[in-house]
Amino acid sequence: MTKKILIATTLLAVVVGLTLFAGGPLSGSWSGKIVINPDPFSFAEVSSIIAVNYAVGGFVAASSSEFALTGFIWQGFGVTGTLGAFNAQGNLLFGASTADFIYDQLIVTTSIAGIDFGFYAAQLSDAVLQGPADGFAVRLAGNAGVLDIVSIAEFGAQVEDAEDDNFNGITIYHAATGLHKHYVTNPLVVGQGFTGEKVTVSGWSFGCVEDIATTLYMTCHGFDFLRFELSAIETGIDWLNFDVDLMFQLQTKTLVVTPTINLGKSTCIDVYAELITDPAVMTSITGIGIYGLGFTTSFGNVTVKDLTVLNTSWYAITTPEYGTKIEEIAEALKDGHEFYPDYWELISIEVVGDGCCGGSSTFLANTYFNKNETALFGWGMTHIEVTIPINSMIFLSGQVEVDTSGLDHIGFGFEVGW
Amino acid sequence: MNYLDKGRKGVIAVRSRRVVVAMLAVGLIFALTACMGGWFTHEQKATLIIGQPAISGNRGEVLISVTNMPSQGLASIAIDDQGIVTANIDPTSVKVEGLNGFTLLASEFVGIYGCLAAANPTSGSVGGTIIKITFEVTGADPTFTLDKTKVSIGSALNTLITTWDLNIDTSYYAK
Numbered sequence: 001m002t003k004k005i006l007i008a009t010t011l012l013a014v015v016v017g018l019t020l021f022a023g024g025p026l027s028g029s030w031s032g033k034i035v036i037n038p039d040p041f042s043f044a045e046v047s048s049i050i051a052v053n054y055a056v057g058g059f060v061a062a063s064s065s066e067f068a069l070t071g072f073i074w075q076g077f078g079v080t081g082t083l084g085a086f087n088a089q090g091n092l093l094f095g096a097s098t099a100d101f102i103y104d105q106l107i108v109t110t111s112i113a114g115i116d117f118g119f120y121a122a123q124l125s126d127a128v129l130q131g132p133a134d135g136f137a138v139r140l141a142g143n144a145g146v147l148d149i150v151s152i153a154e155f156g157a158q159v160e161d162a163e164d165d166n167f168n169g170i171t172i173y174h175a176a177t178g179l180h181k182h183y184v185t186n187p188l189v190v191g192q193g194f195t196g197e198k199v200t201v202s203g204w205s206f207g208c209v210e211d212i213a214t215t216l217y218m219t220c221h222g223f224d225f226l227r228f229e230l231s232a233i234e235t236g237i238d239w240l241n242f243d244v245d246l247m248f249q250l251q252t253k254t255l256v257v258t259p260t261i262n263l264g265k266s267t268c269i270d271v272y273a274e275l276i277t278d279p280a281v282m283t284s285i286t287g288i289g290i291y292g293l294g295f296t297t298s299f300g301n302v303t304v305k306d307l308t309v310l311n312t313s314w315y316a317i318t319t320p321e322y323g324t325k326i327e328e329i330a331e332a333l334k335d336g337h338e339f340y341p342d343y344w345e346l347i348s349i350e351v352v353g354d355g356c357c358g359g360s361s362t363f364l365a366n367t368y369f370n371k372n373e374t375a376l377f378g379w380g381m382t383h384i385e386v387t388i389p390i391n392s393m394i395f396l397s398g399q400v401e402v403d404t405s406g407l408d409h410i411g412f413g414f415e416v417g418w
Numbered sequence: 419m420n421y422l423d424k425g426r427k428g429v430i431a432v433r434s435r436r437v438v439v440a441m442l443a444v445g446l447i448f449a450l451t452a453c454m455g456g457w458f459t460h461e462q463k464a465t466l467i468i469g470q471p472a473i474s475g476n477r478g479e480v481l482i483s484v485t486n487m488p489s490q491g492l493a494s495i496a497i498d499d500q501g502i503v504t505a506n507i508d509p510t511s512v513k514v515e516g517l518n519g520f521t522l523l524a525s526e527f528v529g530i531y532g533c534l535a536a537a538n539p540t541s542g543s544v545g546g547t548i549i550k551i552t553f554e555v556t557g558a559d560p561t562f563t564l565d566k567t568k569v570s571i572g573s574a575l576n577t578l579i580t581t582w583d584l585n586i587d588t589s590y591y592a593k
Contacts, residue, residue: 042477042552070472098589129485129591130462171545171593175469178481178517178547314540330541333519341519 028052028062028418035399035411043069044409058082065096068177072096076181086110093181095174100127103172105185115142120159122185128172133187135195148203154196160184164215165334167198195220208234225249232260239263240275259285270294272315272326291315292326305348312344312371320366320385324348343368343380358392380404393417462486464582466495466571467591471560478507480562481517482549485591487582489573491542495535495549501568502532506557515550518543533568542574545593 028051035045048067053060059081066074077092089107094100105122118139126132135156142149152159160169170186173179189195202213210232217224230244242259259275272292278284291311297304307326309315316329316339324346332339351363363386370380381403388396397413469481484492509527516522516536520543525534536549551562566584573579585591 040477040554043474046474068472069474095590100589102590124592127590129465129467129585129588131592168593173483173485173546173591173593175467175483175589175591176472176481177469178483329519333538333541333543336518336546341521 025055026052026418027055029415031413031415033397033411033413035409037409038407045069045411059088066179068179070097070177073174073177073179074181085112091183093172095127097174098127101125102127103170103181103183105183107185115140118159120157120185122157122170122183122187124170124172124187132190135187135189137185143203146203146205147201150198150200150202152198153194154198155193156189156195157185157187158196160186163213171336193220196224223250261288268295270296294326301352303348303350303352305346305350307346307348309344312341316341317343317346317368320364320383324366340368340381342370342372344371345369355389355392357389359389359395361389362387381408464488464579465585465591466564466569466582467588468562468564468584468586470587470589471562473555473560476555478553478555478560480551480553481547482551483545483547483591484543484571485545485593487542487544487571487573488579489542489575489577491544491574492538492548492571492579493542493574493576494537494572496570497533497535497564498568498570499526499533500531501565502527502534503563503565504530504532504553504561506555506560507562508554508556511554513552515552517547517550520548522549538574545591 030048030050032048033045034043036042037044046067046069048065050063050065052063054062059079062076062078062080064074064076064078065072066076073096075094075096079088079090081088087109089105091103091105093102093104095102103122103124105120107121108119110117116139118141119136120139121134121136123134124131133156135154137155137157137159138153139159140151158167158169161167168186169182169184171180171182196217196219198215198217200213200215202211204212206212209230211230213227213229213231215225215227215229217226226248228244228246230246232241233244234241239262240259241262242257245254245256245258247254259277261273261275263271263273270293271290272294273288273290275285276287276289278286289311291309292315293306293308293310295306305324307317307324309317309326314329315326316332318325318327318332319338319340322332322337322339327337327339329339329341331337346366346368348364348366350365353361353363355361364384366383367379368381368383369378371378381401383399383401385399386397390396393416395415397415399411399413401408401410464486465484467483467485469483472479472481482495504527509529509532512525512527512532514522514525514534514536516538519538519540520536521539523535523537526532534549538548553560563586564584569584571579571582
C-alpha cells in the first residue's frame, strides 16, 4: 500500500512538475483515456498519447507516442519551421509494436515573386501492405490575372487535393486495432521517374457561372483525364443553382449535373433540405426533400441544441467527437466521421463554466431518441461528458453512456499540458 | 602544356561524345521504362485483411478490413458456413459488429467454425475497417482464419468482386 501511495505521489509530482516547463522551449501534452464496458467487464478503449515539442531557432521538433489496449502502436516524430524564405515540415512514423519504420515525409514550400513553390517527398516501407514505395512531387501555384493556376509534377508521388476525390493523400492503418495516421504525400511507386502531371486552372467566372475550373491530368501512360467543373450556375430562380462536372477519359465521357437548393440564412430553425431528382433522368427534379431540422440557442453559459433527422436512411447525427451535426452518411464514411445510425433525434445541453484554478469546465449531456425503441418517448441513449480543470494545464474528464439495456460504458481521461 | 597531338585529341573528343550519347541513351531508356511503370509500379490489388487478434485478459478482438477495393468500394460480404475457422475461442461468446456504415445481416459461430453476412446500404468502402468480432479466449494464441473459397464480396455498383487477395499476416496497410 505504501509503495502504491509512493508511486502515485511521485507520478503526481512529475505531472505537476512538467507544467512548470510552460513558457520554455520544451512544451507538450500527455492525454490518456480508459473506456470500460461493465457487462461483461472489458476494456473498450485504452489509449495514451504523449506529445513533446521542443522549439529552437525557428523550428519545433515534436515526438508523439500512441498506445492502445494491445500496447505501443505508433511512434511519430515531426519537425516544422522556417529557414529564410523556406517553410519546412518533416514527419517520421514507426510502428512500435513490430519495431518497423513505416513512413516519412518532407515538405518544403516557399513563395517567390507571387509564385508558390512546393516540394513534397515521401517513402513508404515494405512493412506496409502496399509498400515499398517512394517518390516526390513539385507543386507550382500562381495567378495570371483572375486565373489561379496550379501545376503538380509527380515523380512517383501524389499530393492530396481537397477538391479532388482522386487525390486523397495516404492513410496508414494498424490492422489489429484500426488506428490510423494520415499524411498529404502519397508515394505510389519505387523509383522516382516522372509519373504524372496535373494542371488545374480555376477562378474563371462569367455572368451566371460563379467559377469554372479545368483540370488536365497526364500520366506516363499518356492522357488520363480532362475535367471541367462549373460551380453555382444561376438559373434565374433565387433558390436554385446547379453544378456541372464534365469529365473526359480516354474511352468515356461523364457528365454529372447536380442541382442545389439555397434556402438562405435561417433566423430561427435550420432546415436541412435537398432537391430530389429522378435517378433515371438526373436533370428531372421531382421534389424538395426536407431531411432534417436543427435548433440552437444560448443563454449565459448554457447552450441548448436540438437536431432531428427525418431521413435516417441517408443521413445521421455525428458523434460529439465529430461535431454533433447532421451529415450525409456517404459523406461521413468518406471523411471517416463516426455517426449514430440508429438515432433520429438529439437534445443536447452544454454548460461551459470557469474552473476553480484556471481553464474552463464543461458539462455535456446528449440524449438521443430511437424510432424502434419502446422506452418513454422513444428514448434510446444518453451520453454525458464532463471536463474539470485541476489547474490551467491539467484537465480530468469522464464520460458515461446509458442506453435501454443499461450502462453501456464508462470512461475516464486526463490531459496534461506543459 | 599540351602533350596530345590533334589526332589524339579528336579520338578523345569522339569517345567523350559517344560516352555522353550512351549515358543519355541509357538515362532515356531508364526514364522511359520508369515512366511506363513496367518495372517499378506496384500492382494495387484489392485485398481483404484479417487483423491479428488483439487480446486483453480473456477478451479478444479481430478486425476485418479492406483496401484497394474497385467499383466504388466493397459494399457487401458473405462468408459461407465453415468459412471462418477459429481456435481457442469460445464460440458462444462471439459478437459481430459492422463498422463504418456496415450492418450485420446474420452470423453464426458453432464449434470452431463460423459464418456471417454484412452489407453497407449507402456506399462502398475502398479501404478501412468494416467488421469487428469480439470473443472470449479459451486458450493460448487464439487464431481466426478465413477460407477464401467460401468468401464472396460485392461492390457498391452491385457487381461481384472476383479478383482479390486474402491477407492474414500484415500488420499495416494503406489507403
